Amino acid sequence: xxxxxxxxxxxxxxxxxxxxxxxxxxxxxxxxxxxxxxxxxxxxxxxxxxxxxxxxxxxxxxxxxxxxxxxxxxxxxxxxxxxxxxxxxxxxxxxxxxxxxxxxxxxxxx
Amino acid sequence: xxxxxxxxxxxxxxxxxxxxxxxxxxxxxxxxxxxxxxxxxxxxxxxxxxxxxxxxxxxxxxxxxxxxxxxxxxxxxxxxxxxxxxxxxxxxxxxxxxxxxxxxxxxxxxxx
Numbered sequence: 043x044x045x046x047x048x049x050x051x052x053x054x055x056x057x058x059x060x061x062x063x064x065x066x067x068x069x070x071x072x073x074x075x076x077x078x079x080x081x082x083x084x085x086x087x088x089x090x091x092x093x094x095x096x097x098x099x100x101x102x103x104x105x106x107x108x109x110x111x112x113x114x115x116x117x118x119x120x121x122x123x124x125x126x127x128x129x130x131x132x133x134x135x136x137x138x139x140x141x142x143x144x145x146x147x148x149x150x151x152x
Numbered sequence: 153x154x155x156x157x158x159x160x161x162x163x164x165x166x167x168x169x170x171x172x173x174x175x176x177x178x179x180x181x182x183x184x185x186x187x188x189x190x191x192x193x194x195x196x197x198x199x200x201x202x203x204x205x206x207x208x209x210x211x212x213x214x215x216x217x218x219x220x221x222x223x224x225x226x227x228x229x230x231x232x233x234x235x236x237x238x239x240x241x242x243x244x245x246x247x248x249x250x251x252x253x254x255x256x257x258x259x260x261x262x263x264x
Contacts, residue, residue, distance in 0.1 A: 073250065082258070083257060083258065084242055086255070090252055134250040138249055140252075
C-alpha cells in the first residue's frame with residue numbers, strides 16, 4: 043500500500059547543512075514534493091521533483107531522488123533560524139490524492 | 153492569480169455544538185478540493201476530497217461531513233462536536249489529484 047516515512051525530528055546548528063530524508067513505497071509515483079509548515083500556518087510548497095529526475099537544485103535547496111531505493115532527500119545549505127519548521131514529503135500518483143509523510147520537525151540552534 | 157481563503161482562523165466550541173468551516177478558491181475553475189486534519193504532534197490526515205460540485209469522497213469514518221455547494225466552495229461540518237475533533241484543519245486545492253496542492257492558512261479548532 044501507499045506509505046511515506048520520515049524521521050520525526052532533526053536538529054542542526056545555524057550555518058550547517060540540513061538533510062531531511064523520506065522513503066516512499068509506490069514505484070509508480072510521478073512527482074515527489076517537499077512542503078514546509080511554519081508554526082500555526084498552512085503548508086507551503088517548497089519544491090518538487092519529477093520521478094524521471096535524479097536531482098533538482100533551487101538556491102539553497104537540493105532534492106535528491108533514488109528511484110531504485112525509493113528514497114528522497116531535501117538538503118538545505120547554510121541553514122538559518124528561519125528554516126525551523128516542519129517539513130513534509132509527499133508523493134503523487136496519477137488520479138489519487140497526494141500521500142503525505144508525518145513530517146520532520148527541523149530545529150535550528152543559533 | 154489563484155488564492156485560497158479559509159476561515160475562521162481559530163475557533164473554540166463546546167462539546168456537542170455544531171461546526172461549519174468554509175474554504176473558497178479564487179482564480180480557477182473546477183479545482184480539486186481537500187480537507188485535512190492535523191492533530192497535535194501528528195501528520196496530515198486526509199478527511200475529504202472533491203473533484204466537482206456535489207462530489208465528495210470520504211477517506212475516514214468520523215463525526216464530520218463535507219459539502220461542495222458551489223464550484224469553488226468547500227465546507228466542513230459537524231452536527232455535534234466531540235473532544236477528539238480538536239485539531240488544525242487545512243483546506244487545499246489542486247488542478248488534478250496528483251498535482252501539487254496549495255493550502256489555506258488553516259483553522260485551529262479547540263473543542264472544550
